[in-house]
Amino acid sequence: MPREATELAHRLGEHAEAVCRRYLSAGRRCGNYWQVGDVRNAPGRSMFVRLSHSTKGPPGKWTDAATGEHGDLLDVIRESLGLLDFKDVVDEARSFLSMPQPISDPTERGMRAAPAPAGSTEAARRLFSMSRSISRTLVEAYLRARGITALHETASLRFHPRCYYRPDEEAPTETWPAMIAAVTDLNGKLTGVHRTWLDPAGFSEAHLGRAPIDTPRRAIGDLLGHAVRFGVCGDVLAAGEGIETMLSQRVALPALPMIGALSAAHLAAIHFPETLRRLYIARDNDRAGGGAVATLNERANTAGIEAIVLTPQLGDFNEDLRLLGPNALRTILRAQIAPQDVARFLAQPN
Incomplete structure (x- = not known):
């Protein structure tokens, strides 16, 4: 030393x-x-x-x-x-x-102790390994405050109490609590991580629970084609952009495997599992989301995969969950999924 x-x-x-x-x-x-x-x-x-x-x-x-x-x-x-x-x-x-x-x-x-290159897959792997389970942490509180109560099969998410954040290269480094999400390939190998810095003061409508900083969400590593995964894909899968968007749908469709691609551009480029036969594409109601859905729809059809677009009533499915409630979200999704998937995946009202 x-x-x-x-x-x-x-x-x-x-x-x-x-x-x-x-x-x-x-x-x-x-x-x-x-x-x-x-x-x-x-x-x-x-x-x-x-x-x-x-x-x-x-x-x-x-x-x-x-x-x-x-x-x-x-x-x-x-x-x-x-x-x-x-x-x-x-x-x-x-x-x-x-x-x-x-x-x-x-x-x-x-x-220096052999630092990993900034933004590399190795840096992502180290950050994820240094984080811990979300159980009874600010991450769990953040998700529940956004109406997300279906937290099964969320091992891809972890909590870091003081994750470094730098607004730009010239600004001093800050630390904020963060949700760390593992980005993995089809074989489960970690290729990157996504960080969502959180507000330690808790949820507010102004920031929706995220830290009051300029860019509260950033990713590092190899992201193209890969995703944050919830559940194991068989023949049916739902894919969308945001982590919160996809976890919101799991409140209504708890048994349906889902992935979050983290952005519209990455959603359009996701890799398809060999077993996949039907793909639900969860869109956000914006121009970027519409373009990504069209591209992914065409790729799925070319690969012989049935593609079905799921559209929220408001801006995204988390808004539907928070502002309309879980029963309304269940009704919205029931009307859009294939009939044979209703009994298979849709949660029954309490």
Whole structure:
């Protein structure tokens, strides 16, 4: 470990409990240890962080009894925030300790821990692995606030408590909680991720629960042809643009596999599973959505796949769900899906 990193880890250890309260907020103090689920701040009790000197060693050292992982408080900062570049870890540690940032120096390059190229599939994979289940997190609250209650088969979604956001190359980096969505190919291999930064204050009509920033949704990695997937495709599949749009339809069609392509251009280019025989195309009521639907419809027909367009009554299917209600959404979709799919996929009224 470089000398500066060793010094930072030592100084963080002198404030071990304060570090834990900041970056491992899901845990609590138990005697001379901070107890939490894992280094990514999951709820639980398998990871122990030493808070003061003892015969077992210095403060700040931690061990996860469930996985055998161990490390220091720099590792805690890196994993809990999902940082990819070691320089960012050092900067965060200095900020926490109220230390001045060093002047940029060529020797600084020696402190970098093999960062993944920005925007690459590897960077996407690391970010997804550093995130955690959406259960009992702001992501779950965000989706439920938008009327989305069918949260089965959502392993493609994860939560990151402090995901980096940079408005532009010149602006300082910010951190916001985020919904992290895995973009995968037909074989389930992760090719990218989509980030939706969320407002920690909760849902509001002004931002619909997203963070009050210029671009609260961004994606990285290899996206073309791939998608965020909910359920396993057989012979029937529904495809659309947004994650929230597709999850809204699952409230009415809970057994129907669905994918979110993330944009109109990517929707038009999705890859078809070999088993697919009927494709429902969920459109958004805008010009871009109309063009994507026409292109995808033509591609499906050429491939011998029956294509059926699903059209919301309002701007998109989440608006239908939120503003008209689940029963109205069920009625809207029932009138548009194939008769043989009504009994197969449509949820019955409570």
